[in-house]
Every structure is written in structure tokens, then in C-alpha cells.
Amino acid sequence: MGLEAYIKDTGFLTTQVNAIIAWARKSSVWPMPMGISCCAIEMMAVGDPKYDIARFGSEVMRFTPRQCDLMIVAGTVTYKMAPVVRKIYDQMPEPKWVIAMGACTSSGGMYRSYSVVQGIDQFLPVDIYLAGCPPRPDNLLNALMKIQEKIGNTKASQFQNVPLNEEGSKLPELNVIQKN
């Protein structure tokens, strides 16, 4: 089932660097659980044995952004909280992805009010918008699978979120191996 089935007794495997990096990345997406309100309860349910996010290699919820590559924004983001969410996102190493979990994060949801940001895409790049109030755990797993699909289809050389430095030019590219 795993990689060892292909290796057999020769011990060699031929593949592309992009393919194996994408395969490794998508099979170990480490989420940053940005649990701000009630969606976080469903996010916790995803971690329990019934739904078991470990089946997708994402059971390591890291509570430090420096070890994460997927931010699950679960809950209502207020204007006061927005700079905090953005700061945590900025602390995550590239490449990184964002799930806007639930109606509030995607569009403000039922909180059509002066204090709630009407969709976190106003200050964060969002990869998946997840419907529901709150979404069921299965739905979050579906979003994770969509993210995995996206990671699997992205070449290591094609990361979109490469940050710009102060002069506006791109930082050195990440795919050193390919240049050799």
C-alpha cells in the first residue's frame, strides 16, 4: 500500500522531485488550529478517534505557527482579532495554506455587524471556503482532502505565496535541488 510496495527488492525508486515533494507535503499537512469560536469544537471532533484526522497525516496540531503549514481559521474573526490572526499567519513558514472554516470566517455569517470582519479574505489569502454553521467534521476532512489535492497538483517551484522583500523583488527560490 505504501511506498515500500513499489521499491520491492531493488531498493530503487524513480520519480520526479516535484512529485515526491508534493507527495510528502500533502501527506503530512500540519494544521495551525486557529480556534476562535464555536467552529473550534467541530475542529476538535476531527481530531478524535471517530473522525480521526490522523488518517490523513494531519493529526499533529501545532500550537506554534512556526511548525505549521495549514491554518484552519475556525470561528468569528472580529476587527480586533484580525491583526492577531494575520500575525500568526505571517509567522508560519512558506509554503502555507488557509482554510476559512464556517460561515463567519468565509463571509461574516450571521454577524452582519460593525465588529465582525465580513470574510477573512479581506486580509488573508484563503484556499478553501468551508460552508456550514458550524461545518460538520466530515466537511472539514473534505476540505483537508481538497487542500491535499491542491498541494499534490502544485509543483515545488510554483509556490504562489513567496513573500516579497522590502525592495519588492522575490526572495531566493526554494527549489535549490532543481537548479543543480
Next chain:
Amino acid sequence: MDLKTLIPQKLKEKFPSAEFEVSDYRDELTIKFDKKDIVEVCSFLKSDSELEFILCSDITAVDWATRKNRFTVVYNIFSIKHNFRLRLKADVDESDCKIDSVSSVWHAANWQEREAYDMYGIKFNNHPDLRRMYMPEEFIYHPLRKEFPLMGIPGSLPLPKK
């Protein structure tokens, strides 16, 4: 004696010059009076051995928008000894949007007055730390005032850059 008659009677004895407007609606006693007496009345209600309103449940305000006295500050207090709730009201006008703080009487009033200040812009004199409770400190409006639009004022709350 019933507390509903005892409380107004004691207040009138203690503060003969003040005017108390007593109303009883749905079995809830409300007493309205001038804002200058607020600290004296509250400390009397708390310290009097027959009443002992030692719990300040809530302090909030009402914006009447067009009335002469635009705001009413509302104090919900509770006597654990008698299991009795009492509501105090004091009018505050927009031109003199201030009332004395009762945080010296009940420490719980500290944050509740900050909330009322944040939402209505009513200043509480002698408050130890009158900062906003919910909104960011640099915000300049008071959201529960009637003229404040539901969706806020565009650009008043900055978002981080994308």
C-alpha cells in the same frame, strides 16, 4: 415590612432633599433619581444593615436618541440577604455626558462602567481606569449610540494588509 415599601421610605428619610421616582413593573422595583446623588445612594443601599445590596449585577445605559436627557444609566443591583433585585436609573444628558463612578462602592462596577463608556460614550467621573472594554483603543466612535450605522463607519477599524 415589605422591601418594596421599605426601600423608598428609607431613601426618603436618608436623602430628604432628593427626588425619587419609584415604579413597580412586573414585580420589579425601579427607582429613578438625579445623577448627582448616585454614589451616596449606592453606598447607602450597600452598607445599610437592613438592605445589604452587596452585588452589582450589571451597569448599562439606554440611548433615547431624541429625548431631552438623551441617556439613562441603569444599575441592576442585588441583595443576597433578601434575594431581592433593585434597578436604579439616572438620566445623563448629551451636553454633560458624565456621571460619577460607583466603582468605589462595588469593584464589579469597574468593567461594567468601562463597557457603558465604550458603547455609549458616557464618561464616569473618578473611575480608576476608564478605557474601552471591547473595541480597539484607537477606535473613536461609540457603537450602541443610535446614530452609529449597523455596519460601522468604513475605514474606522483598520485591517492588516493582505
